[in-house]
Amino acid sequence: SQQGEEDPQALSIQEGENATMNCSYKTSINNLQWYRQNSGRGLVHLILIRSNEREKHSGRLRVTLDTSKKSSSLLITASRAADTASYFCATKMTGRRALTFGSGTRLQVQP
Amino acid sequence: EAQVTQNPRYLITVTGKKLTVTCSQNMNHEYMSWYRQDPGLGLRQIYYSMNVEVTDKGDVPEGYKVSRKEKRNFPLILESPSPNQTSLYFCASSPQGATNEKLFFGSGTQLSVL
Numbered sequence: 001s002q003q004g005e006e007d008p009q010a011l012s013i014q015e016g017e018n019a020t021m022n023c024s025y026k027t028s029i030n031n032l033q034w035y036r037q038n039s040g041r042g043l044v045h046l047i048l049i050r051s052n053e054r055e056k057h058s059g060r061l062r063v064t065l066d067t068s069k070k071s072s073s074l075l076i077t078a079s080r081a082a083d084t085a086s087y088f089c090a091t092k093m094t095g096r097r098a099l100t101f102g103s104g105t106r107l108q109v110q111p
Numbered sequence: 112e113a114q115v116t117q118n119p120r121y122l123i124t125v126t127g128k129k130l131t132v133t134c135s136q137n138m139n140h141e142y143m144s145w146y147r148q149d150p151g152l153g154l155r156q157i158y159y160s161m162n163v164e165v166t167d168k169g170d171v172p173e174g175y176k177v178s179r180k181e182k183r184n185f186p187l188i189l190e191s192p193s194p195n196q197t198s199l200y201f202c203a204s205s206p207q208g209a210t211n212e213k214l215f216f217g218s219g220t221q222l223s224v225l
Contacts, residue, residue, distance in 0.1 A: 042216035101154040
């Protein structure tokens with residue numbers, strides 16, 4: 001099973017609405033990252049939140065981290081059709097070198 | 112432009128025919144890694160390299176080889192490909208593989224093994 005599990009698996013919204021994606025993980029982490037992937041392309045880093053941070057903003061993105069619940073959320077505000085993509089959380093577990101990715105949330109923003 | 116370049120973008124081959132997927136980065140990164148992406152399974156790490164001549168297994172190394180003779184290049188070798196290696200492959204790099212670094216990804220190689 002994956003260290004990071006995104007929820008929902010798929011999300012369809014209208015342009016202008018907010019999109020919220022959640023990520024749960026199982027073990028202690030150093031940090032959690034969110035990546036975006038356009039269809040069949042390479043992943044692009046969006047934001048990193050450290051284990052001692054609770055919230056972080058970057059433009060229209062807001063990420064929260066709750067280490068007591070082992071969960072994170074990614075909020076995209078005022079979504080655009082160009083935000084249509086898959087979004088992955090990735091965690092680096094304490095003592096491990098590799099980033100572990102979840103299965104992703106497929107976001108469809110209808111114009 | 113800073114980038115990770117993979118080739119080829121698409122590859123169709125037959126079982127048992129050795130192939131190499133190349134990866135090159137122009138950012139002087141020490142850390143490079145290969146992932147495969149399969150539906151419902153996310154990205155899984157195959158091999159990684161912390162520096163020249165230093166490589167190590169990831170979560171799914173069986174059936175793959177890598178080498179790191181130069182800092183910029185990290186080829187992925189399938190000596191005897193099998194159909195279960197049909198997948199989307201990504202190369203990625205970061206400055207030193209530190210815990211707070213983001214990964215830079217290539218555009219991917221879609222491999223089909225018949």
